[in-house]
Amino acid sequence: MNLIVNVDSNWAIGYKNRLLFPIPADLKNFKRLTDGKIVIMGRKTLESLPKSKPLSNRKNIVLSKKLQTPSNNEYLVCNSVENLFVLLRNNFPQVKTEDVFVIGGEQVYRALIPFCSVIYVTKVNKAALNADTFFPNLDKSTEWKIIESSELLEYNDISFNFLIYGKNDNLNNLCKKP
Ligand SMILES: NC(=O)c1ccc[n+]([C@@H]2O[C@H](COP(=O)([O-])OP(=O)(O)OC[C@H]3O[C@@H](n4cnc5c(N)ncnc54)[C@H](OP(=O)(O)O)[C@@H]3O)[C@@H](O)[C@H]2O)c1
Numbered sequence: 001m002n003l004i005v006n007v008d009s010n011w012a013i014g015y016k017n018r019l020l021f022p023i024p025a026d027l028k029n030f031k032r033l034t035d036g037k038i039v040i041m042g043r044k045t046l047e048s049l050p051k052s053k054p055l056s057n058r059k060n061i062v063l064s065k066k067l068q069t070p071s072n073n074e075y076l077v078c079n080s081v082e083n084l085f086v087l088l089r090n091n092f093p094q095v096k097t098e099d100v101f102v103i104g105g106e107q108v109y110r111a112l113i114p115f116c117s118v119i120y121v122t123k124v125n126k127a128a129l130n131a132d133t134f135f136p137n138l139d140k141s142t143e144w145k146i147i148e149s150s151e152l153l154e155y156n157d158i159s160f161n162f163l164i165y166g167k168n169d170n171l172n173n174l175c176k177k178p
Contacts, residue, residue: 004033004101005104005109010127010131012131012133013106014133015131021126037100038099038100039060039103040084046064060076064077065080076091081112117166122163125160
């Protein structure tokens with residue numbers, strides 16, 4: 001499973017159920033990576049989307065203990081992490097794990113990071129004035145290492161990088177001789 005997140009210089013991700021830095025190139029990169037794929041989000045993140053509508057051209061799964069899958073099936077609701085894996089197996093038996101993206105917010109990221117092997121981070125080199133939701137600082141983790149970094153990009157007065165983190169376990173396995 002993959003995860004995709006936009007963080008500020010303090011690894012903050014949101015404030016009052018909104019993104020901190022909606023950068024056009026980042027939104028485009030998000031669309032490119034997740035297009036046609038399965039996306040998993042929390043109920044609050046669904047509510048933060050325009051008109052609280054799921055993302056188009058993607059299979060949307062929403063984690064919630066309150067919501068139910070709507071009758072038009074525009075998204076599927078799952079009430080626990082355990083049932084998420086049952087739902088994925090039953091509804092998408094052919095899907096490859098790399099075609100599943102965890103897209104937030106904080107609660108859902110924290111619940112599903114242990115099941116991810118690649119994390120796409122847009123790292124904004126600026127601290128938001130206000131933030132109430134955060135992502136774990138991967139640079140302080142021994143489990144995750146940067147495996148790819150873009151050049152420094154700029155949007156207005158904001159600079160940012162696209163980073164890809166891989167799990168150390170997986171990197172070790174890749175390096176092992178057959
Ligand atoms: N920077 C980024 O890349 C990024 C991406 C996405 C979101 N965000 C931001 O993140 C913030 C929202 O994060 P958040 O942590 O407050 O909310 P969230 O993770 O989007 O949603 C939390 C809700 O998801 C459900 N949930 C979470 N874990 C669950 C589990 N294990 N089983 C069943 N349901 C579960 C619960 O819904 P019920 O209460 O209905 O049971 C919970 O209240 C917003 O500011 C948003 O803009 C940032």
